[in-house]
Structures are given as C-alpha cells and as structure tokens.
Amino acid sequence: MEQTPLEIQLKTLPESPGVYQFFDREGKMLYVGKAKSLKKRVSSYFNKRLENGKTRVLVGKIDSIRHIVVRTESDALLLENNLIKEHQPRYNILLRDDKTYPWLCIKNERFPRIFPTRKRIEDGSEYFGPYTQMRTVRALLDLIRSVYPLRTCNYDLSEEKVAAGKYKKCLEYHLGNCLAPCEGLQDEASYHNQVDDIREIIKGNFGASLTYFRHRMKELAVEMAFEQAQAIKEKIEILENYQAKSTVVNPKIDQVDVFSIVSDPTHAYVNFMQVSHGLVVRSHTMEIKKKLEEADADLLPLAILELRERFNSDTRELYLPFPVSLPEDLKVVVPQKGDKRKLVEFSERNARFYRQDRFKQIRIIDPDRHVKRLMQQMKTDLRLSEEPRHIECFDNSNIQGSNPVAACVVFRDGKPAKKEYRHFNIKTVEGPDDFASMTEVVHRRYRRLLQEGESLPQLIVIDGGKGQLSAALKSLDELSLRGTIAIIGIAKRLEEIYFPGDPIPLYLDKKSETLRVIQQLRNEAHRFGITHHRNRRSKSAISSVLEGIDGIGEKTARDLLRKFKSVKRIRQASVDDLAEVVGPSRARKVYESLRE
Incomplete structure (x- = not known):
C-alpha cells in the first residue's frame, strides 16, 4: 500500500529536541509545539486515540509538518514562544496573550542597575536571555549580587546631582551591598569594571572574575584574614558551578x-x-x-x-x-x-x-534515486572512474595461527548480496601470515571469476592498512587486473583510507555515507569470517577428540558425526547403536574411550 507524504514525514522525523509546526492544505500554520524528541512527540498525535475533541479536529486538518532542530529542550521552549508570538497559529491559544519570558537587563545609565524584566525597551539597555523561568533569573541575580556590590535604587546619579549632595547613602551601603556611588564613594570607572565582569558572567565567561578572586583569596590568606578568604572561596565555588543558561539567539542580533x-x-x-x-x-x-x-x-x-x-x-x-x-x-x-x-x-x-x-x-x-545519489557520492569521495555498483571486501581470521580462514563479502548498489558471500580456507600459507593469506585469497577469488567469465567488481576493499593493501595488489598484478579494478584499504584505528602508491591516507568525514558503507563492508566481512573460523575450530576440536581414539580415522569420525551430530550424543549412545555405524570392534573402542 502506497504511503502518503504525511506518513513518510512521520517516519523520518529526528529524535532530537526541537519545534514542530502543523500546516493545513492551504499552507496555513495550525499549531506550533516543542518536543524533547520530535519523532516521539509528533508521532503521539497519530499513534493513539485522542480524548480531546479539539486535538482530534486539529489532527484531521494536518496536511504537512515542518520542524526546526535545536540543541536543548530549553531552546525548543524559547523558540516555540517566539514562533507563536510571530505567527499566532489558530490552535495555540495558551500563548497568544501578552505573556513573555523574562530577561536580565543592564540599564543604559551612568551607574547601570541590573534587574529582571519581562518587557524590552529600546533605550540602549542590554538584555540577556530570554530565560525559561523567572527563578533562573533571580538565582543568577543573587549570584551577581553576592559577588559584586551594586546599587539597587532608581535615582538619577548624574554628575551634577551627585556633586550637589542630593542623595545620602542608605541601608544597602551599611550592609555592604553597595559602595554608595550616590555620594561619590565609588567612581564610575570601577563600577563599570564590575559591570564588564558581570556581563561576562552572564554569558558564562568567568575567567577574569575567577582570576581576580583567586588572587584576592591568596592575599587574604597571607594576611591571615581567613574568614574573608573563606567568603571569597565560596564566591569562587559559586562561579565555577554556575552554567550559563542557553539562549536561542544573542539579544544584540537584530533584523x-x-x-x-x-x-x-x-x-x-x-x-x-x-x-x-x-x-x-x-x-x-x-x-x-x-x-x-x-x-x-x-x-x-x-x-x-x-x-x-x-x-x-x-x-x-x-x-x-x-x-x-x-x-x-x-x-x-x-x-x-x-x-x-x-x-x-x-x-x-x-x-x-x-x-x-x-x-x-x-x-x-524513490529507492533508485537514493542508490544513484549514493553511488555518485562514493565515486566522488573515493576518486573512482566509475560508480562502485559492485564492491567486494576481504578480511582474514585466525587465532594464534590455528585454522586460518578468509572472508569475501559482496555489496551491490550499496547493500549486502549475502548469496554471493564466500569463505576461503587458507591452503598455501604456513602459520599466521596475514599478508600471504591476503595474497592467496585475492588471487583465488579473481582467477576463478576470470575463468568462469563472471563480472568483476568496480571496487575492492581490503580490511587493513598499507601492508594488507600491498599484499592484495600482488595478486592483481599477477592476474593483470591492476588498473582494471579500483582497490583501497581501510585501517581500523583512525579509519584511514589508503590508495595504491599513495603514502598519505584519506580521512572521510565521520558522518559521510561513503565511510558508513565502507565500515559496513568491513564489519560484515569480519563477522562473516569470524563465524566461519569459529565453526572450523569447533569441527576441528570435535574431530580431534574422535580421531584420537586408537583405530578411528578421519572417515570413521565423519561417519559418526553424520549419524549422531555431536560428540555428546556419541558419548550417550550404546555399543549396539555405535556398531550399526562403525562395526562392533570399533564401536567398543569408541564407547570405552569416551567414558574414561
């Protein structure tokens, strides 16, 4: 059954946090919502029975979905608010009033006040945020005031009025919360230095403040003013533990x-x-x-x-x-x-x-378009002369030289063609020599394809670095296939791609689809080879148990395994059962040996 565009959109939504927007057939925005996981949240509208009648009506009108991905759930909340304010979708009734999120304001004045507000006034003041909760702003403001003495009054502290003695220091001065710029006891330059530090703290840049306070704490400790040093230490800990709250956009960026x-x-x-x-x-x-x-x-x-x-x-x-x-x-x-x-x-x-x-x-x-795009991408990334529609990958498997095997896996159009996978038992190499084993299996594989008139791959991938690649190239040279088939090696540690004759590897983007296909080839070859190696070791171990019995050779062991399937069942069999396969004399030897 053909899927609708909406069903396809639902299947391909990301798991990331973000904002989703529902549109009707005319392209009019119906609803804006936020989500910790876009895929789970949006799918929930369509995957369960909706009790709310208004929501059922909304879902019935949805023709398309758009989404915006953000870094955090908090960013999604803020962006949702922005979009609702801008577009006022019909079904977003909760945020269509004048409510907005809080900001932290550094007022544009001679001795700037710093305070929370929900209203932005274009008077040259600085606004930081928005924040998702007012308590976040208050906590940040408490942090700032615990570190720096700031004025909280709303007096006009012009030079003329301060010089005329219009104001008197208040209780905040006596509590140590303000240095009384209203009476000229704090100069404008030092106050603005504080504000500069506070501005950086709000942004999450604490370097200057921490450096100053650490230096001051050491001075107080040398002076044996330990209580004051402890107070400075607590301020340092507060600054170090504070994490600047994320914002969607810097408020200074406008239009x-x-x-x-x-x-x-x-x-x-x-x-x-x-x-x-x-x-x-x-x-x-x-x-x-x-x-x-x-x-x-x-x-x-x-x-x-x-x-x-x-x-x-x-x-x-x-x-x-x-x-x-x-x-x-x-x-x-x-x-x-x-x-x-x-x-x-x-x-x-x-x-x-x-x-x-x-x-x-x-x-x-449109799977054909996807394949064509992928093949074009791989051709470009790997500097190939043609699209790698047919790729083969080789991997060796041996443990301490025992039962050495190799695997060849085949991909067509970027997908595994498992019926074409092949195992190789190493025949000409003594001991654990991976390079010689690679030379053998590559030669055997393509000599046979040439003899049988089968099509050759456009690309060979070797699991290994320069050494393995050189070993495989020997076989292509012997078969006069060098230059006919492109070949690369992939080293596991840093996923380097090696080309023949080029000592400098290629590093593909970790998110590259080309690298993903090559990794899948390598992993599939490793899996297929390990499985065959494990099976060979198991059969070898079983055969050695039976062939170790006096008078039992390879053929007799094979006949017993074909009949009873495992050594355990052979051990459980009676002498008469064994005799039906190997005769009474050898049956008695097997029976007695396996019970010793």
Whole structure:
C-alpha cells in the first residue's frame, strides 16, 4: 500500500529536541509545539486515540509538518514562544496573550542597575536571555549580587546631582551591598569594571572574575584574614558551578537573515532563518536539484534571492558561511567566531537534518534515486572512474595461527548480496601470515571469476592498512587486473583510507555515507569470517577428540558425526547403536574411550 507524504514525514522525523509546526492544505500554520524528541512527540498525535475533541479536529486538518532542530529542550521552549508570538497559529491559544519570558537587563545609565524584566525597551539597555523561568533569573541575580556590590535604587546619579549632595547613602551601603556611588564613594570607572565582569558572567565567561578572586583569596590568606578568604572561596565555588543558561539567539542580533548550504553531487539544501529582536521568527529549508556540477558558491546567491522574495524579507544584513556576490545594498557578514558564527552553525545543523530527512524519505518513495545519489557520492569521495555498483571486501581470521580462514563479502548498489558471500580456507600459507593469506585469497577469488567469465567488481576493499593493501595488489598484478579494478584499504584505528602508491591516507568525514558503507563492508566481512573460523575450530576440536581414539580415522569420525551430530550424543549412545555405524570392534573402542 502506497504511503502518503504525511506518513513518510512521520517516519523520518529526528529524535532530537526541537519545534514542530502543523500546516493545513492551504499552507496555513495550525499549531506550533516543542518536543524533547520530535519523532516521539509528533508521532503521539497519530499513534493513539485522542480524548480531546479539539486535538482530534486539529489532527484531521494536518496536511504537512515542518520542524526546526535545536540543541536543548530549553531552546525548543524559547523558540516555540517566539514562533507563536510571530505567527499566532489558530490552535495555540495558551500563548497568544501578552505573556513573555523574562530577561536580565543592564540599564543604559551612568551607574547601570541590573534587574529582571519581562518587557524590552529600546533605550540602549542590554538584555540577556530570554530565560525559561523567572527563578533562573533571580538565582543568577543573587549570584551577581553576592559577588559584586551594586546599587539597587532608581535615582538619577548624574554628575551634577551627585556633586550637589542630593542623595545620602542608605541601608544597602551599611550592609555592604553597595559602595554608595550616590555620594561619590565609588567612581564610575570601577563600577563599570564590575559591570564588564558581570556581563561576562552572564554569558558564562568567568575567567577574569575567577582570576581576580583567586588572587584576592591568596592575599587574604597571607594576611591571615581567613574568614574573608573563606567568603571569597565560596564566591569562587559559586562561579565555577554556575552554567550559563542557553539562549536561542544573542539579544544584540537584530533584523538579520541567516543562510547556510549543504550539498551532495545531485542536490543542495539551503536553510534560511529570520532573526528579529534577538528571536528566531522563521526557519525554512529549500531543496535544489543540480543540473550540472554547480558549486555551493553558485547556488547560494540564487537561493538567497529566491527565499528573500518568497518571504518578503527586506532585511539589509545577512550572515553567510562564505562570501558570495549579492546586490550592493545588502551587507554580507561571514562570522568566524562568537554568537554570530554559532547562529550560522545553527542554520547549517537544520539544513543537515533536513537533508537526512529527505534521504530517509527517498529510500521509501524513490529507492533508485537514493542508490544513484549514493553511488555518485562514493565515486566522488573515493576518486573512482566509475560508480562502485559492485564492491567486494576481504578480511582474514585466525587465532594464534590455528585454522586460518578468509572472508569475501559482496555489496551491490550499496547493500549486502549475502548469496554471493564466500569463505576461503587458507591452503598455501604456513602459520599466521596475514599478508600471504591476503595474497592467496585475492588471487583465488579473481582467477576463478576470470575463468568462469563472471563480472568483476568496480571496487575492492581490503580490511587493513598499507601492508594488507600491498599484499592484495600482488595478486592483481599477477592476474593483470591492476588498473582494471579500483582497490583501497581501510585501517581500523583512525579509519584511514589508503590508495595504491599513495603514502598519505584519506580521512572521510565521520558522518559521510561513503565511510558508513565502507565500515559496513568491513564489519560484515569480519563477522562473516569470524563465524566461519569459529565453526572450523569447533569441527576441528570435535574431530580431534574422535580421531584420537586408537583405530578411528578421519572417515570413521565423519561417519559418526553424520549419524549422531555431536560428540555428546556419541558419548550417550550404546555399543549396539555405535556398531550399526562403525562395526562392533570399533564401536567398543569408541564407547570405552569416551567414558574414561
């Protein structure tokens, strides 16, 4: 039965935290929700009987689902709030009022106050957050006030009013919580140095504060002021244990469009994020089908213009992963570090997740396209002259030189072809010589394929580094196949890929599909070889038990095993039962020997 697009979307959702959005047939947003696991949460709408009538109506109207992946569940909560405020979906009734999340404000004034607020005022003040709970803000504020003396009054501390003696120090001064800048007892420079340290603490950067307090604690200890030193030590412990709360976006970043791109040989995926007042208000990923081998630098400008027009964006500042040519009225920023760079990485992460989702969907609805894309990717990554539709991988197995065997596994179109797997018992090599064993089995395999007129693989993978690869190349040279079949080796420790004649290995991205296929080949060859080796050792051990009996040879042992299946059953058999297979004289010897 053919699956609907919605069913395919549900199957390919990631397990990551994020925000999901439901849309109807007209493309109108119905609902925004957050999830610790997008796959589990969204699937729950469709996998159980819904008691709530409103939710049943909502599910009945869902035509498509979009999602945005974030780092933490807290980020998902904040992003959900942003999107609801921006789009006000019909079924999100709980957050359509004026409630918003709390921020920590550093007021724009001569001696800045620091306080929590739910309302942002564009007066040049700094806002940090938003935070998911007010108690988080209060705890952070308590931490700051326990470390630094700050004013809490709302007086206008202009130079004129302070010089005129308009204010008198209050109880906070006598409690040690404030140094009375209202009477000029603390200068503006030292106060702002404190604020600079506090700003870094809020961001999670405690280096300067910790260095100062550690130095001060040592000074107090030398002065034998142990109580004061202990108080400083407690402040250090508080700072060290505090973890800066995550935010979706730095609040200073305002009215910005963020773009990123990830691509493969056939398609590119461009993610677009709109940031307004420090909040992500939109995320959308576009899929572009390549017609030639277009570079990312050529595709990204076209996608930017298309997406900005589609979403009516008039933002002048853009954050991009690399420079591109755009109209002169647009300011392009390519951030290298800090919050701006993290925002570009956030966009790239969502583009990658979208790409992975599409791969999963393609496997279901268009497996041929998936295979073609994978083969093209492997051809490019491994510098091959043709697509590796037929791959064979070899692995040796022996324990202390006993029963040496080798395995050859076959993949076609990136999938195991288990009927074509082959075992090899090593015949010409004495002792545990992996290199010589590899030379033997590769020669035997392709000599037979040539003799029988069978098709040869486009790629051979050798489980091992340069030594194993060189051993396999000897056989290809003897069979005049070098250059006809591509061959590589994979070393296990760092997953290096070795090519003939190249001493420098290739390191593929750990998330690369090409590396994943090669690892699967290597692991499958190892598994298949170990299984055969284990079986050989078991049969060898059983045969040696029987052949160790005086008068019992290989043929007699084989006849007994064929009849009774195991040594245990032979041991349990009567003399008459044994005699039916090997005769009365040898039956008596077997019976008595196995019971000694």
